[in-house]
Amino acid sequence: MKLLHTADWHIGRTLNGYSLLDEQENAFEQILDIAKEEHVDGIVIAGDIYDRAIPSTSAVTALDRMLKSINLDNHIPIYAISGNHDGAKRLNFGNEWMEESNFYLNTLLEESFKPIETEDAQIFMLPFFDPMDARVYYQKQGMDEDQVKSIRGIGEAMGLVISDMIKSFDPNKKHLLITHFTVAPSSEEEVELTSETTSKVGGLATLTINTFKDFDYVMLGHIHTRFASPSENIRYPGSPVKFNVKEAKIRTHGKGVDIVQISDSQITHTFKEISPKTDLQVIEEPWDTLTDPKFYKAQPIDKDWFAITVKDFDRSKHINVRAKLQEIYGTVVELDYENLKREQAQNTKQANLSELSPDTIVDQFFKTITGKDLSDEQKQLVDSIFVDLGKED
Template structure:
């Protein structure tokens, strides 16, 4: 039997405020083509189908079209819910959907109800374990003292092994968890609420293959325990990832082979650094013009309306920060301010976030400091104070 292992579609997710549904729809079409090319018998999706428990209507439409493309290949589909999904919403109509080859496993009661498929070697049981929140799952699993993910997943796997003992056959578990030894990419939502979030790989012993979801980088925890990673990169920390799915082969004796199939890059991610003029003119950055771009600007003075300027060249620029150069790298804040007068520290702060304060602005800083310590005030010329107020407001709004 040939299984395609994928996870973490996160349909409806935005990337720094940019909608990704078109990119996600293209990625799902790529998966459907891989199913055809690999002659896969079943596609498993290990949770986080959606990015939120109440997905937007457009995300549901992309989900529906993506499933239709995969189903048109003739493959069966097994889906579990992740920590971003609503188990009830995702699992709606599960009995009816199963008749068309879509098998939804989103509840604790379905853990011991595997999808049983068959190939020329006999039956294969595919068990779906949805994301289990310890505070709620422990009651249904009848382990009231459980507080950690390891405890509730251990109890779920005990049920899987007990059921498997009644029907000895090859087996696959599809689960959503954070396994010890894996590395997070930074774009995952923590699942630590309710107890310790990690579980040991040994928790999943006794089955032929474990298809994991939750972490967004493809990873091998053990030969038979793997993360496929997310459908697309969802943070700039994933820009070097090669997004992929696993093609899993089962023979008569169990796991025979696992190999990756890379997903085509829908849109690249680039992190650029330099002055605004360098980023807009340097030919070295030509390859990033169609990427999602985050830019760190190193101009001596914060450029005005930098994002608008960047999008003239990088139309998919999504994030820009300004890092004032020569701020004493390697020197901590305490050393930088030690022995300096308060007025000088405040003036340096204004210079760091904007530019150097002018004489009238420095007079206002001195006046404010005197008010704080209760010293007699000295007059600041009305014209200079008014100029400071107006100038600061204009610069902040810019």
């Protein structure tokens, strides 16, 4: 059995106001070509299919065309789940009739316990969920109220879910899992959250590989680089498109998909690279260098997008910097100044708020005002609020 593993399409994403839809369409066409060339038995989309819970009309139209092309035009099965960016209930609409064409889509926790059965494997599809979803589900299953209340973090919730999945294991088949979470090698190690939120709130908190030790292979989504994969059999394929400057700076992180080959004796993966239609170039140079023809004529001007940081720029100069740079380079999606960054760093004693999780920011603010740390009950309340807010993003 051979599967193509992809994730984090984020259809409808923008980069500082610039639509990435053309880039996403181009990446999709390459993914479909790879699937056909490899003669895969299915395409796995491990969450964050859309970028927002309520996607734009153009995003819905684009994804509809992509899924039809895979499933109806080319008759390739789809195994997809929702991620934390997706609107689970909206995405779930119509999934019952989809299965008639081998389009499997799980967006709700209760759907994850029945595996998709193939000749070689059982495929369990676990969408993103938060501890509250687990509480509601297990309460409906008749769990004792005290046990339900003990499900506070994603660790406890995931432990229960996995233990119930194991009950359905067929010992004569491989056991595969598709899910959408941050997974680290161990609790002491942090996962690089390239292009994704650093939040540790609710279901976004880090799990470890030990949680999934009973599965033969785990196909993850959520982290946008394959180099964050915590082990050889628990892997992220990375997003198919660069979504921000941070990703663009890491030149070794080529975008692509994994081809997963399942046999009786082993499961292997091979990375297949995707070439960007419009690449994102990051340049950090002094103004004189940026405006020197010898320098900028060596750049892919009017072809790629540019994120430019001007070093040591004298802001007292009366010049429209963006207009001048766009005249030279074409599309400048981000403009910054190194000396301004340095001033901001010198004027603040606290960590950059963008690098802190929302619950940490609230905790710090509370302590600044009251002189006390949040209580456990208050932390749980804050956690629940941000989980709910995350569903609206």
